[in-house]
Amino acid sequence: MTNILLTGASRGIGAAILAALSPAARIVGQATRAENGLIAADLDQPGAAADLWHEAVARLGSVDVLINNAGVFEANPIEDDDEAWRAAWDRTMRINLTASAELCRLAVLDWQRRGVPGRIVNVASRAAYRGDSPAHWHYAASKAGVVAMTKTIARAYAKHGILAFVICPGFTMTGMADDYLASRGGDKLLADIPLGRVAMPEEVAEMARWLALDAPASMTGAVLDVNGASYVR
Structure with missing residues (x-):
């Protein structure tokens, strides 16, 4: 059975990913506070990502798939x-980008050392390509960094069987998205989504499940959009 480390597993998209993968994999999840068997790790703190990785390996024996989903969306x-x-x-950079980079680095080094394949699935955002509100420069920049990092990993390590993928959701029906929609005028924002609604966490989770377990190797480096056609490339 595949062993998976999933960050940001306590709610929203992360909780949906945990539920989608649980029947087919052994999963260790991370949250800021320990609850329901999740590893407590404050990714805003130096050393937290490395501690999380080592605790996940201790619990699982090894990690086959890393899913970086943890993130913050705070106005600035x-x-x-x-x-x-x-x-x-x-x-925002520490949590959304640097912690993900630290975990990706540890995963790649581990897989190279053991001579085994591995998969990385990073959750970025539509904002990586479209940008975001005037108060969220940092959020858009952090997610663009996640996309660029993932593409670099895919190109560098495919020859070792190490695959990397990115999911870029638009607005998703989580508490974080609900608050933002309410603060910015929900009807106006929804009018910008041709599908007429925001994505459901389960839709993003299905993409993560498929990339983690089933996506063909030739897809490495791919960016999958889940945004109701609100931004097309």
Whole structure:
């Protein structure tokens, strides 16, 4: 059975991914606080990603698939004072990009050392390509970094059987998306989605399940959009 480390597993898309994969894999999930068997790891803290990796290996014996889903979506208006703006920028980069990069690095090094294949599935965002609101420069930049990093991993390590994929959801019906829709005028935002609704967590989870277990190797480096045609490339 496939062993999987999944970050951001406590709610929203992460909880849906956990449910979708549970029948077919052994999964260790991460959350900021320990609950329901999840590993507690505050990815805003130095060393947390490495500690998480080593704890996952201790629990599972080995990790075959890494799914980076943890992330934050917090406003950072440019009108804030310099120190507050930099702090918010740094926090989002640490959680959304740096922690994912640390885990990807540890996974690749482990798979290379053991001479085994592996898969990475990174959850980014439509914002990586389309951008986001004026208060979310940092969020869009962090997700663009995730996309570029994943493509680089795919190109560099395919010869070792290490595959990497990205999912770019648009608005998804999670608490985070609900709050944003309400704050920005839900009807106006929905009018920008040709499908007429936001994605459901289960739809994104099905993409993650398929990439983790079934997607053909030749798809490595692919970016899958789940945004109701609100942004097409």
